[in-house]
Amino acid sequence: MTGLSAEQKAFYAEHGYVHVEGLLTPAEAADYRARLHALAERQGETDATWESVKGGTSIQHSHDIHFRDAAFTRLLVDERITGLARDAIGGPNVQLHHNKMFIKPPEKGSPFPMHQDYPYFPHRDHSMIAMILHFDDAPVERGCLCVYPGTHKLGPLPAVGSDHHLPEDEYPIAGATPIPARAGDAIVTHYLLVHGSGVNVSDQPRTTLLIQMRDPADLPLNDKHTSRGQGMMLAGIDPGAKWQGFAWEERAV
Numbered sequence: 004m005t006g007l008s009a010e011q012k013a014f015y016a017e018h019g020y021v022h023v024e025g026l027l028t029p030a031e032a033a034d035y036r037a038r039l040h041a042l043a044e045r046q047g048e049t050d051a052t053w054e055s056v057k058g059g060t061s062i063q064h065s066h067d068i069h070f071r072d073a074a075f076t077r078l079l080v081d082e083r084i085t086g087l088a089r090d091a092i093g094g095p096n097v098q099l100h101h102n103k104m105f106i107k108p109p110e111k112g113s114p115f116p117m118h119q120d121y122p123y124f125p126h127r128d129h130s131m132i133a134m135i136l137h138f139d140d141a142p143v144e145r146g147c148l149c150v151y152p153g154t155h156k157l158g159p160l161p162a163v164g165s166d167h168h169l170p171e172d173e174y175p176i177a178g179a180t181p182i183p184a185r186a187g188d189a190i191v192t193h194y195l196l197v198h199g200s201g202v203n204v205s206d207q208p209r210t211t212l213l214i215q216m217r218d219p220a221d222l223p224l225n226d227k228h229t230s231r232g233q234g235m236m237l238a239g240i241d242p243g244a245k246w247q248g249f250a251w252e253e254r255a256v
C-alpha cells in the first residue's frame with residue numbers, strides 16, 4: 004500500500020501539511036545521508052542562506068540531485084514517494100518541478116524565514132507540493148520544519164524582500180507549530196502553506212532532500228524557476244496534447 008490513508012488525506016486538506024513517519028527505513032535514510040554528504044564534500048562550500056537572515060549562519064545546498072547521483076533518480080520514482088505526492092496533489096499524474104538538498108551544519112545552520120513557496124513559482128491551479136525527506140533526525144534544536152497550519156487556505160499572501168518572506172510580526176517563527184521528525188520521515192506541504200524553520204543549534208547536522216512536484220495540467224504563471232529535469236513525469240501521464248520532438252523543434256499543436 005502506498006499513499007496517504009483517508010485520515011492523512013483529511014489532515015492534509017485541513018492543515019495543508021502531513022507528516023508521514025518511517026516512509027524510508029533507517030538504513031535507506033543513512034545511505035541517502037551518506038550520498039548527500041559525499042556530494043557536499045565533492046562540490047565544496049556552498050551557502051543558500053536567505054538574504055533576510057544572513058549573518059553568522061550557513062546552509063549547504065545543491066539543486067537537481069538526480070543529475071548528481073543516480074540513487075536519487077530512482078528515489079524520485081519510488082512509489083512510496085509518488086504515492087504520497089499523488090494523494091496530496093489529488094490526481095494520478097505527478098510531475099517533477101525541482102529538487103534540492105539542504106545540510107544545516109551543526110551549531111550555526113541557517114534558518115528559513117517564514118514564507119509560502121508560491122511567489123517563487125506561481126501556478127494557475129495551486130497544485131504544487133513540497134516533500135521534505137529527512138535523512139537525519141530533526142528535533143527542534145536541529146532546526147526542524149515549522150508551519151502555520153491551515154494557512155494554505157488563505158491564498159497567496161503579500162511577501163516582502165528579495166527572498167519573498169512573510170513579515171516577522173505577522174508570522175513569527177515562535178508562533179509556528181514545530182514538526183520534529185526522525186530520519187526516514189517525510190513531510191508534505193502545500194505550496195501556499197506558511198512555513199519556515201529555525202537555526203540548527205545542536206551539535207549534529209540536519210540533512211534533507213526537498214522535492215517539489217505538481218500536476219502536469221497545472222500552468223506556471225511565469226518561467227522564472229526552471230531547472231534541469233523539470234517536467235519529468237514521476238507517476239502517470241502528462242495529458243497535454245503538446246507535440247514533443249527534439250527540444251529545439253518543439254511546436255504547439
Ligand SMILES: O=C(O)CCC(=O)C(=O)O
Pocket residue numbers: 105115120135146147148198199200211213
Ligand atoms: O528545509 C527547510 O527547513 C525549509 C525549506 C524551505 O522551506 C524551502 O526551501 O522553501
